[in-house]
Amino acid sequence: MDMTAAKRLEAERIAPVTQAGLPAKVVARDANVYYGEKHALKSVNVDIPDRGVTAFIGPSGCGKSTFLRCINRMNDTISSCRVTGNITIDNRDIYDPSLDVVQLRARVGMVFQKPNPFPKSIYDNVAYGPKIHGLARSKADLDEIVSASLEKAGLWNEVKDRLLDSGTGLSGGQQQRLCIARAIAVNPEVILMDEPCSALDPIATAKVETLIDELRANYCIIIVTHSMQQAARVSQRTAFFHLGTLVEEGPTEKIFSSPSDPRTQDYITGRIG
Amino acid sequence: MNNHIVKSYDAEFQELDRLTAHMGGLAEKLLADAFAALERRDPNLAAAAVSSDKAIDTLEQQVQERAILMIAKRQPLANDLRHIMTVLKIAGDLERIGDLAKNIAKRALAVSGESHPKPLMNGLRHMSELAMRQLKDALDALSTRDAAKAREVWHSDAGLDALYNSVFRELLTYMMEDPRNIGLCTHLLFGAKNIERIGDHTTNIAENVLYLVEGVAMTDERPKSDDTSSMVLSARPA
Numbered sequence: 001m002d003m004t005a006a007k008r009l010e011a012e013r014i015a016p017v018t019q020a021g022l023p024a025k026v027v028a029r030d031a032n033v034y035y036g037e038k039h040a041l042k043s044v045n046v047d048i049p050d051r052g053v054t055a056f057i058g059p060s061g062c063g064k065s066t067f068l069r070c071i072n073r074m075n076d077t078i079s080s081c082r083v084t085g086n087i088t089i090d091n092r093d094i095y096d097p098s099l100d101v102v103q104l105r106a107r108v109g110m111v112f113q114k115p116n117p118f119p120k121s122i123y124d125n126v127a128y129g130p131k132i133h134g135l136a137r138s139k140a141d142l143d144e145i146v147s148a149s150l151e152k153a154g155l156w157n158e159v160k161d162r163l164l165d166s167g168t169g170l171s172g173g174q175q176q177r178l179c180i181a182r183a184i185a186v187n188p189e190v191i192l193m194d195e196p197c198s199a200l201d202p203i204a205t206a207k208v209e210t211l212i213d214e215l216r217a218n219y220c221i222i223i224v225t226h227s228m229q230q231a232a233r234v235s236q237r238t239a240f241f242h243l244g245t246l247v248e249e250g251p252t253e254k255i256f257s258s259p260s261d262p263r264t265q266d267y268i269t270g271r272i273g
Numbered sequence: 274m275n276n277h278i279v280k281s282y283d284a285e286f287q288e289l290d291r292l293t294a295h296m297g298g299l300a301e302k303l304l305a306d307a308f309a310a311l312e313r314r315d316p317n318l319a320a321a322a323v324s325s326d327k328a329i330d331t332l333e334q335q336v337q338e339r340a341i342l343m344i345a346k347r348q349p350l351a352n353d354l355r356h357i358m359t360v361l362k363i364a365g366d367l368e369r370i371g372d373l374a375k376n377i378a379k380r381a382l383a384v385s386g387e388s389h390p391k392p393l394m395n396g397l398r399h400m401s402e403l404a405m406r407q408l409k410d411a412l413d414a415l416s417t418r419d420a421a422k423a424r425e426v427w428h429s430d431a432g433l434d435a436l437y438n439s440v441f442r443e444l445l446t447y448m449m450e451d452p453r454n455i456g457l458c459t460h461l462l463f464g465a466k467n468i469e470r471i472g473d474h475t476t477n478i479a480e481n482v483l484y485l486v487e488g489v490a491m492t493d494e495r496p497k498s499d500d501t502s503s504m505v506l507s508a509r510p511a
Contacts, residue, residue, distance in 0.1 A: 228348070228350055229348055232350070256350050256351060256354075257350075257351060257354065257355070257488070258351060258352075258355070258488025258489065259351055264351075265351045265352055268350045268351050269277070269349070269350055269351050269352060269353045270277050270278050270279060270282065270347075271276050271277055271278065272278075273278060
């Protein structure tokens with residue numbers, strides 16, 4: 001191998017690039033997940049770009065949430081779950097035994113289907129993460145993080161006068177945006193969203209989608225959704241999972257107008273479930 | 274292709290296709306009747322052809338309403354979305370084809386009292402035969418989702434353009450020969466232009482069929498050879 005090839009390989013090792021030409025943030029190579037005997041995720045290979053939204057779609061039980069949960073090692077909490085293969089973030093193997101899982105989960109935030117604020121004040125909901133990760137040196141620092149996070153989550157104007165009220169007293173849509181504020185308060189690089197709007201009404205959904213669109217300038221966002229329209233609206237790339245395999249991944253407009261794989265077409269047009 | 278989990282969605286597609294096929298059939302018949310009325314100087318056939326265009330317009334409206342309703346109700350994607358969008362555009366082309374054919378029928382009415390020498394009609398007959406064959410092939414390609422056939426239609430439009438050029442020259446020659454031909458020949462010239470335009474709309478239909486089947490827009494340069502817009506005939510031999 002000549003020097004330039006070696007250099008190029010080295011450069012690729014440092015900054016992998018996705019097919020779309022964007023820098024890859026999360027890279028999976030031959031990722032498999034087993035729940036006991038069940039082979040839930042079969043040899044997934046994908047490069048997920050930074051600063052963009054990637055949507056995972058597919059019928060229930062297809063492996064999309066399983067894969068999402070590999071990315072912040074949420075699957076570790078299930079004792080029968082076994083992950084093989086290689087998943088990296090910024091080229092660092094996240095299943096490396098020496099890696100601190102708590103630190104990983106600070107870098108990889110997660111938002112769930114059902115808004116789950118802590119039964120604490122709005123302020124404390126957002127301040128909790130930065131506090132335990134020691135991100136604020138002073139009360140003023142913390143105040144700044146809380147207001148900035150709520151601002152980024154598009155919630156500041158609605159809650160600034162009642163920061164000490166309970167987070168659980170907010171509406172569903174506000175609670176979800178509070179959870180997003182909580183996730184971004186610890187300065188994550190990747191945000192995982194598992195059907196973040198499925199419990200929300202259309203207006204609250206629109207607000208969360210607007211928020212996702214704003215956040216993509218700074219984060220690598222991965223969203224699992226059952227709404228094809230939502231995937232089409234918010235994502236730049238879409239990955240279709242079926243029966244534990246990643247069938248097709250590509251630019252969202254292509255997936256929804258003329259997908260390559262007949263299974264993708266059959267799923268998004270409502271022919272297979 | 275009709276195997277949606279929601280069965281009523283399939284039924285909606287079938288209805289959309291049925292309406293489009295009906296439109297296509299009416300447009301073909303209108304074109305055939307309009308030309309026959311012109312050739313045979315048959316004012317009754319011409320009048321019937323003129324009035325049959327209304328049915329095509331009504332069908333186009335129905336296709337539009339149904340397509341819009343389907344988009345609102347089903348939020349179609351991928352081939353379904355392409356299906357609805359292409360049918361919508363094809364209905365527009367068929368409606369225009371109906372208008373152009375109706376215009377030929379109107380000219381047939383206008384010239385039905387005049388005698389015209391047989392050879393005058395030859396070129397026009399070739400044109401209309403070719404246009405009808407292309408339209409039929411394009412509609413067949415649509416109903417059978419036949420990309421190869423659609424591509425054939427797309428390429429064959431150049432032939433119609435070439436024929437139009439020669440008819441254009443021929444009619445000009447007749448007019449120069451005998452000014453009494455000018456009235457009739459002008460109508461025939463417009464008739465020829467209408468058939469040439471019908472060929473363009475048929476090419477649009479073929480393009481849309483290709484997009485429907487293959488999912489990629491036709492980007493090749495159209496084979497154009499209608500150069501009558503820059504044609505100059507000198508009245509006096511040089």
